[in-house]
Amino acid sequence: MRRRLALLLALLVTCGLLAAQRLVPQAPPAEPPPGEGEPTREPAPTPAPPTGPLVSTPATISVAGRDVAGSVLIAPSGPLFSLPPLAPLLGGELRQGPGGAGWVLRTGDVETVLGTGSAIATVGRSIVQLPQPVVGGDAGPWVPLELLRRSFGEALHWEIAWDAANRRLVATAQERRVVSVEWSLVHMQGLTTLVLQCPEAPRINIAERGQRVEVTMLGDQVAQPARPPEVVDPLVQALRFADDKILLDVAPGAVVEHYQQQDPYRLVFDVYQRVAAAPGTPTPAAPQRPTIVIDPGHGGVETGAIGPAGTQEKELTLLLAQGLARELAQRLPVDVELTRDEDAELPLDTRAAIANQHRAKLFISIHLNSSVGTGATGAETYFLSLEASDARAAAAARAENAMPPAAPGAAAEAQPASSVAGLDLILWDLAQSQHLSESQRFASLVQEELNTALGLRNRGVKQAPFRVLMGAAMPAVLVELGFLSNPDEEKRLLTVEYRKQLVDALVRAVSRYQAQGRPEAPDAQAAIR
């Protein structure tokens, strides 16, 4: 993100040099030195900057009914407003960009990046085309009305209007919304994760004050949650919802990190102690029976693939997962948990989190496939590819270098990174990286069983960057049990008998996997009842 910011600022400043020369309030800049390298982005087809000298004229700025004197530049494409005096009045913060290039306007949690002479700005993650370029001045940038609306309006809930006849800029606070928030808190392996979920993304500001984290709804109000925030946690001491704030009190010395996710909107806090727990700290006893977590793919509004006859993937994955859970529990000495047991939407990271919470020894995500046309048929089993992104691959390599090599078949029992690598926590995106070889081994067994038992076309074991597998801190696979896009397979999948065959194949794969992981087991099939 920082490199994009620096890049964008460089670009905006570069393409703004010419326009800056034409400004009255500004001294003429020097010619750019020749051969300074290719600009990283060509100027977009933007509106032409003002061609003549611009003169500022007095104007009134009215913020929430209070009038202050200001000024405006009347350009051919519309008025331009000086940002430095406006920013504090509207609750924003303006600063120069890295190295003095361009400006960064912070409005709540949103950063707007702009540069002189450029009609392109980034507002949060959006690239915004402005109706006219930003103009530079001695005190700071002059910006068009559209930028005020996109930054202050959307982020801080101001309604902003320009009354040209009276030269009056009017900002009125939008009506306060009442934002409902659901919360969940999980503590695992020295890490407490607090998730605040809202129906839509609120505008917020997050401030850390000592042991307290304050989340302020900008222009909105927080509804009291349906479940009282009674917290019993070693790292989070209190959680409170009050007026426009959510307050989080953490234990002394605790480190708090936060990030946001969309669809649905979630604000996530990770709380941990920077220093690892002292030796001898009691830990919960490991369960006697291994837990296997079965994940029925999709759910709720996320239907997944839809077959030619209208069969929805989410319905069949639930049926298959419920059948598999039942058979595993009856036939193997394991406990089984489902990530969902009804038609409900469930975020992908939550699915892996459920498996982590249960300290599962295996995570199986059940899916049905679709492809181009109707001819594709057969099953395939995936395990995670971290090579799809060099950022993840590099981080995984670093994590791997920090880990001692695991004995074959022992990864399911691997120690958490916290105790072997001096790390405080396992990064979510890398949780699966410690288990790839075991995931591959299990995937091969699943594929073998599906091929031999059912005579399906062997589509093989594959690797792909599937999000649902990333956070799983145990061997994990995603199995595609057939193509819903194929009318014949869709018909077969709708029969109880065929689904039973698929489930039996998966049970055998789990049994063989467990048996292979216990060298003392005399017969790989003995565990099956």
Added chain:
Amino acid sequence: MSAPSLGGERRRAGASAVGLAAAGVVLGVAAFAWMGCRGGKEALPGATPPPAGPTEKATVSLLFPGPDGFLHAESREVELPLTADGRVAAVVAALLAGPRTPGLVAPLPAGVTVADAFLDAQGVAYVDLAAKDQPSPPASGSDLELLRVYSFVDSVLANEPRARSVVLLWNGAQRITFAGHIDTSAPLLEDRKWVRQEKAVAAAAPAPRSN
């Protein structure tokens, strides 16, 4: 799930020979007139308008999903913008416009456009796909999603030498997954295992569109 763009195939199957001939004449006349307007040079089709700036003639290799579960290369000689951003946008627009090779399909259904394309200094290409009234990409099984994502990723990386990885956005936002399976929260590298290893099919002559 939105059906892949197979309209061209269905049309071909159902059309009569007379209809095809008539369509061919109309297409031929239209293509002749259009190319005449462009000074005899062929421009990339696509949802975005033709590049306004200077261009150069270049051969691009576009990867389209096929019914065998792989991407297939289709090469064309086209006029490409000189800027990296323009080249990335043009390649994506051409993918969205669809293949000329029978049996292949466009990676996404009609109605999806290139809202923006941007190459940063580290070689990360940002491709913003947009579709009105579609808050998320069409749902599908994982194989189709893989083909869709890597159609864009591998095509952009094959045709823009400065690009090292690709970020796909939808309606201006980067998503955790593209459509429920593939993690798109980090830039994606080229992955040729989704590409059928064969000689690229030259598709110089305009052919019926698949959607």
